[in-house]
Amino acid sequence: MFFASDNWAGAHPDVAAALSEAAGGFDPAYGSGAWDKRVTARFSEIFEREVAVFFVSTGTAANSLSLASVAKVGGVVFCHPEAHIREDECGAPEFLSGGLRLHAVEGARGKMDPALLHEAIGLFPPGFVHGGRPAAVSITQASEIGTVHSLAEIDAIVDVARAHGLPLHMDGARFANALVALGCTPAEMTWRRGIDLLSFGGTKNGCWCAEAVVLFDPSRAGEFAFHHKRAAQLFSKSRFVAAQFEGYFADDLWLHNARHANAMAQRLASMFEGLPTARLAWEPDANEVFPILKKNTADRLKANGAAFYDWRAPHWYEGPIGEDEVLCRFVTSFATREGDIAALFGCLG
Ligand SMILES: Cc1ncc(COP(=O)(O)O)c(C=O)c1O
Ligand SMILES: C[C@@H](O)[C@H](N)C(=O)O
Numbered sequence: 312m313f314f315a316s317d318n319w320a321g322a323h324p325d326v327a328a329a330l331s332e333a334a335g336g337f338d339p340a341y342g343s344g345a346w347d348k349r350v351t352a353r354f355s356e357i358f359e360r361e362v363a364v365f366f367v368s369t370g371t372a373a374n375s376l377s378l379a380s381v382a383k384v385g386g387v388v389f390c391h392p393e394a395h396i397r398e399d400e401c402g403a404p405e406f407l408s409g410g411l412r413l414h415a416v417e418g419a420r421g422k423m424d425p426a427l428l429h430e431a432i433g434l435f436p437p438g439f440v441h442g443g444r445p446a447a448v449s450i451t452q453a454s455e456i457g458t459v460h461s462l463a464e465i466d467a468i469v470d471v472a473r474a475h476g477l478p479l480h481m482d483g484a485r486f487a488n489a490l491v492a493l494g495c496t497p498a499e500m501t502w503r504r505g506i507d508l509l510s511f512g513g514t515k516n517g518c519w520c521a522e523a524v525v526l527f528d529p530s531r532a533g534e535f536a537f538h539h540k541r542a543a544q545l546f547s548k549s550r551f552v553a554a555q556f557e558g559y560f561a562d563d564l565w566l567h568n569a570r571h572a573n574a575m576a577q578r579l580a581s582m583f584e585g586l587p588t589a590r591l592a593w594e595p596d597a598n599e600v601f602p603i604l605k606k607n608t609a610d611r612l613k614a615n616g617a618a619f620y621d622w623r624a625p626h627w628y629e630g631p632i633g634e635d636e637v638l639c640r641f642v643t644s645f646a647t648r649e650g651d652i653a654a655l656f657g658c659l660g
Pocket of ligand 1: 368370372374451482
């Protein structure tokens with residue numbers, strides 16, 4: 312009954328098979344081999360335009376290098392207070408960019424409020440060296456609290472960023488989950504809306520260790536390559552990341568995995584809503600479920616072997632959480648089975 316994180320799930324057998332298949336023979340190293348070229352071409356097909364792709368080891372690396380590539384001296388990146396780049400990357404974006412600062416912009420359900428974003432950017436008037444200067448805007452899709460920006464919500468954020476001449480980064484650690492939740496195309500959810508740089512995550516959705524930075528303006532690849540190498544993210548045997556993505560994209564496995572994970576989250580959510588000792592803090596849009604449980608219910612689930620996290624209530628969340636209650640996070644994945652959910656609730660009798 313593992314619901315702590317989709318990071319706990321293993322690799323999908325088809326991705327594992329693709330990796331094994333790539334083990335034999337020789338192929339040029341450092342991103343210049345046949346696998347690399349094939350997978351870069353596949354990314355361009357998926358996004359319906361030529362893109363530059365750089366494999367990295369973690370989502371933190373993808374986020375940090377994306378932001379480093381648009382950094383300026385005294386630069387400020389605008390993101391939600393709960394953004395992973397601000398809360399869970401130990402200063403890597405700031406460090407790898409040579410000192411970018413992250414400025415939090417409030418908004419409900421894990422998504423920045425465009426009006427507040429416009430206001431925040433205005434706090435940094437041109438030439439006011441003391442405060443620094445705007446450098447980029449970053450959104451997370453799907454968000455850290457399992458919500459998904461609608462296309463209109465992305466447009467509203469992009470409009471503000473464009474009005475101020477700022478590039479847009481998307482943290483897509485759970486990109487596939489958001490994509491299938493919206494039912495749109497990868498292009499519609501990214502560059503056609505004005506997204507410039509994408510952290511594309513495969514690890515949580517069935518890969519062993521496969522993350523990538525996707526540049527929708529391939530002319531930026533030359534400069535990005537130096538950020539990538541300096542951060543020690545240029546894999547010598549990059550074919551083994553490429554091979555994972557090849558298996559991941561084959562027969563739309565990535566979309567099937569994400570649809571399954573999201574469906575399991577919906578199932579989990581409906582089960583919580585049927586419990587007298589639980590209620591949903593907010594509806595899940597993707598594969599993360601946030602119920603408020605009676606503490607003794609949470610304790611019983613853990614005592615029976617369920618793995619999930621207690622979660623700090625976001626400050627935009629106004630719903631009451633009683634003294635005898637706790638907000639929790641349950642994450643589903645491609646590997647979650649109906650039986651896992653039945654077992655979770657079975658132990659409550
Ligand atoms: C929203 C989000 N972004 C990025 C990441 C990347 O993190 P990591 O560096 O652990 O791969 C995670 C990890 O779970 C995440 O939840
Ligand atoms: C750091 C932790 O939050 C991780 N990103 C997860 O979602 O499980």
